[in-house]
Amino acid sequence: MALVARVRALLLPGSRLRGATLGRAANGGGAGARRALSHRVLVEADPAAGVAVVKFRNPPVNSLSLEMLTELGICLEKLENDKTVRGIVLTADRPGIFSAGLDLTEMCGRNPAHYAEFWKAVQELWLRLYQSNMALGAAINGTCPAGGCLLSLTCDYRILADNPKYTIGLNETQLGIFAPFWFKDTMVNTIGHRATERALQLGLLFTPAEALQVGLVDQVVPEDQVQSTALSVMSQWLAIPDHARQLTKTMMRKATVDQLLKHREADIQNFVSFISRDSIQKVLQVYLQKLRKKNH
Numbered sequence: 001m002a003l004v005a006r007v008r009a010l011l012l013p014g015s016r017l018r019g020a021t022l023g024r025a026a027n028g029g030g031a032g033a034r035r036a037l038s039h040r041v042l043v044e045a046d047p048a049a050g051v052a053v054v055k056f057r058n059p060p061v062n063s064l065s066l067e068m069l070t071e072l073g074i075c076l077e078k079l080e081n082d083k084t085v086r087g088i089v090l091t092a093d094r095p096g097i098f099s100a101g102l103d104l105t106e107m108c109g110r111n112p113a114h115y116a117e118f119w120k121a122v123q124e125l126w127l128r129l130y131q132s133n134m135a136l137g138a139a140i141n142g143t144c145p146a147g148g149c150l151l152s153l154t155c156d157y158r159i160l161a162d163n164p165k166y167t168i169g170l171n172e173t174q175l176g177i178f179a180p181f182w183f184k185d186t187m188v189n190t191i192g193h194r195a196t197e198r199a200l201q202l203g204l205l206f207t208p209a210e211a212l213q214v215g216l217v218d219q220v221v222p223e224d225q226v227q228s229t230a231l232s233v234m235s236q237w238l239a240i241p242d243h244a245r246q247l248t249k250t251m252m253r254k255a256t257v258d259q260l261l262k263h264r265e266a267d268i269q270n271f272v273s274f275i276s277r278d279s280i281q282k283v284l285q286v287y288l289q290k291l292r293k294k295n296h
């Protein structure tokens with residue numbers, strides 16, 4: 001289902017998104033600051049600075065479910081059409097978990113049509129973020145595996161909280177799955193080929209010190225300074241004339257984007273056939289059960 005159709009489905013009677021204030025509501029924050037809210041995404045916009053902070057709030061772990069992907073997509077589209085916004089900082093509404101990555105329940109025990117719809121939504125969000133004309137920063141205030149790491153890698157810079165519990169990386173192989181080519185390319189563009197090959201084969205989750213050393217993040221700062229640092233770095237990016245920064249960004253990312261655009265359908269088919277395998281379903285069920293057992 002395309003984004004528009006998924007949005008309609010979310011707005012059907014009984015949907016939890018129905019009635020949510022996706023538009024901007026004038027209220028608190030700094031002078032002129034505005035807040036907008038959907039169920040899973042909170043937007044705090046500061047038109048004077050030209051920046052919006054987009055906060056994930058999909059408890060318990062900010063996983064990227066189909067609904068979360070859709071709401072984030074809507075929210076980003078609105079911001080892209082808002083002339084007062086030139087930069088976005090992505091962060092978690094509550095510190096602890098930036099995002100646990102793709103929602104594993106979307107990839108387990110469903111039918112091929114669902115897997116295809118889910119994967120298309122993952123592609124759409126990546127394309128929207130990676131091609132965004134806005135300056136994007138990630139204020140990583142929690143642990144950041146797999147799809148969570150991918151989100152942060154679509155940004156122009158990453159600030160990570162200095163907490164050894166907060167690890168970051170594409171750990172797919174540790175689950176018995178693998179990072180598709182465009183996840184890999186996004187990481188290669190950030191830390192280079194050799195470091196990516198090692199990180200992906202071993203499914204490494206880097207501590208803040210390791211992430212800084214390998215170049216996966218640009219700065220590691222005390223936990224209570226992640227957002228303020230991300231905002232102050234944003235002002236450097238916004239000091240550059242938009243058209244010059246945007247042309248440069250497009251030039252740097254075009255080849256990677258074109259690869260996915262060219263192979264989009266095949267990538268969906270590959271995902272569906274891989275994830276539908278009995279052996280892969282078993283591996284994911286076992287992983288999910290392990291996560292759940294911790295709590296019961």
Ligand SMILES: CCCC/C=C/CC(=O)SCCNC(=O)CCNC(=O)[C@H](O)C(C)(C)COP(=O)(O)OP(=O)(O)OC[C@H]1O[C@@H](n2cnc3c(N)ncnc32)[C@H](O)[C@@H]1OP(=O)(O)O
Nearest residue numbers: 060061063100101102103104105145146147177291292295
């Ligand atoms: C070609 C195929 C390519 C496919 C690409 C996939 C990319 C991905 O993103 S796969 C997802 C990878 N993610 C992970 O490996 C992270 C898994 N989660 C964790 O390690 C931990 O949950 C955490 C470190 C993020 C948080 O730990 P914490 O102790 O605070 O919380 P938990 O008790 O573990 O979890 C609470 C609750 O949430 C459920 N859950 C956790 N992660 C996910 C998830 N990614 N998808 C769906 N559900 C998740 C977990 O099962 C718990 O559920 P219960 O409350 O029912 O016990």
